[in-house]
Amino acid sequence: MCGIAAVHDLRPDHDRLRAGARIGEDMLTRLHHRGPDGSGTRQVGPTWLGHTRLSIVDLDGGEQPLHSPHGDRWVVANSEIYNHGSLRVELGGTFVTDSDSEVVLHVIDRRGTDGIHDMRGMYAFCTATRDGDVVLARDPLGVKPLYWARHDDRVLAASELAAFPAELRAQVEEFPPGHHWTPRAGLHPFVDLRTDPLGLDGPPAPEFAEREEARTAIRETLVAGVRERMMADVPVGVFLSGGLDSSIIAAILARLAAPGTVVRSFAAGTEGSADLAAARRVAAYLGLEHHERVYADDDVIDALPAVVCATESYEPSLVRSAVPNYLLAELAARHLKVVLTGEGADELFAGYHHLRSLDVAALRDALADGVDALHHLNLQRCDRVTMAHGLEARVPFLSRDMLAVAQRIPMEWKLLGDDGHEQAQEKALLREAFEGWLPGDILWRRKEQFGDGSGTADVMARQAARLVPDQAWEDIGMPGLPPARSREELGYQRIFAEHLGGIRAEQVLGRFATA
Secondary structure, X not given: OEEEEEXXXXXXXXXXXXXXXXXXXXXXXXXXXXXXXXXXXXEEOOEEXXXXXXXXOOOOOOOOOEEOOOOOOEEEEEEEEOOHHHHHHHHOOOOOOOOOOHXXXXXXXXXXXXXXXXXXXXXXXXXXXXXXXXEEEEOOOOOOOOEEEEEOOEEEEEXXXXXXXXXXXXXXEEOOOOEEEEOOOEEEEOOEXXXXXXXXOOOOOOOOOOHHHHHHHHHHHHHHHHHHOOXXXXXXXXXXXXXXXXXXXXXXXXXXOOOOOOOEEEEEEEOOOHHHHHHHHHHHHHOOEEEEEEEOHHHHXXXXXXXHHHHOOOOHHHHHHHHHHHHHHHHHOOOOOEEEOOOOHHXXXXXXXXXXXXXXXXXXXXXXXXXXXXXXXXXXXXXXXXXXXXXXXXXXXXXXXXXXXXXXXXXXXXXXXXXXXXXXXXXXXXXXXXXXXXXXXXXXXXXXXXXXXXXXXXXXXXXXXXXXXXXXXXXXXOOOOOOOOOHHHHHHHHHHHHHHOOOOHHHHOOOOOOO
């Protein structure tokens, strides 16, 4: 995993290429935290490529940019291609490294952009040849970030907003998930997650008729997803909030780990918080080596500027959950380079409280919209707070196979309606699928948002006035940003504007319905 930067010139000459390389070098410098293990650059015809490396797969031979043995194509990739082994067999030819990123070169060489769909995993990459054949692409769910700007006949791309020169911030846009771009063909989608996440080009699979059939599919697919995401030449740990999703991931990881392997788990929260207590219980039950970060109000306030800058967002709900995750990532990075997380389960299995009032049709739309928005909300937080510390987060719930399984579950089985007496248990089918894997009180524990269960939301509520002392905060606006919906949000906007002033929020940021 890493940070990438690229500068492609549409009307290159000697002076423009030198200027583009200087821009690229400056961009790469601002991405050092994403790849503290090394960096590399290459001028490939009209395209400058840069890469900062976090060594996880092929520790000795995976330096980038990587070169294709079949031609003059080069790549910088922020990727984990979990099926790179099977793709190597299918594609044949000569591979010179064990890096999963080398598969990107072979896919583009042999199958062109049509082959991008065949890669399973999380990725954002740029390939380039001396004659200007460039491909930019991002994985279907947008697990890995990618932004771009088109200005003065140049196309610039990078892993984070902060990488771009200040004078170009107004032109920066999010590169859309599930798309590829070439100078000749432009921007095109290569997957439709709503109707055909697996790209089968046929009628959709029928809904499950029996709950047991669904439970088996959920369990087998998630176990396979965790197994894929254990691909690494370094140890893999788990973020453990004590909630359902991360606890299931921890249970699977513990079962799949080789005998004698130490599996490390990490939790964060305020003293006495519900999440810490639950995480301790799960870790003890599974026999994990458990680590905790217990923090106080002052720790939260001290971390806030760094958290807003790292997440590159001022969305209050995102920042609240980012604080414990940021402190958690700081702790985990002292012990390993890769962690698994429970991101995505709520969007697939209707885990959010605000979905309770919805009928079948509205719930179907809300869940599809939620998956579409993950890339610039929860997945953005997940990537940024971990990579800020040189730590990679992997998300087993968000394999395309799991998405396809979730789409086959009858929406009636996901309804969370309130009959006036007792609310239905959220994610009941997911819980049923893992009966016996966790203690019953953990398996059937009702959901708390990470910021709530960790105690962070209470801290934020107490400190809102300290963040923004202005009494008439409703009348204060930040240039280029939408009106703040709360005193807390205005405080985060101020930090964001100081760090990324000039960015046009509507081009790059997601926002929840309420603050």
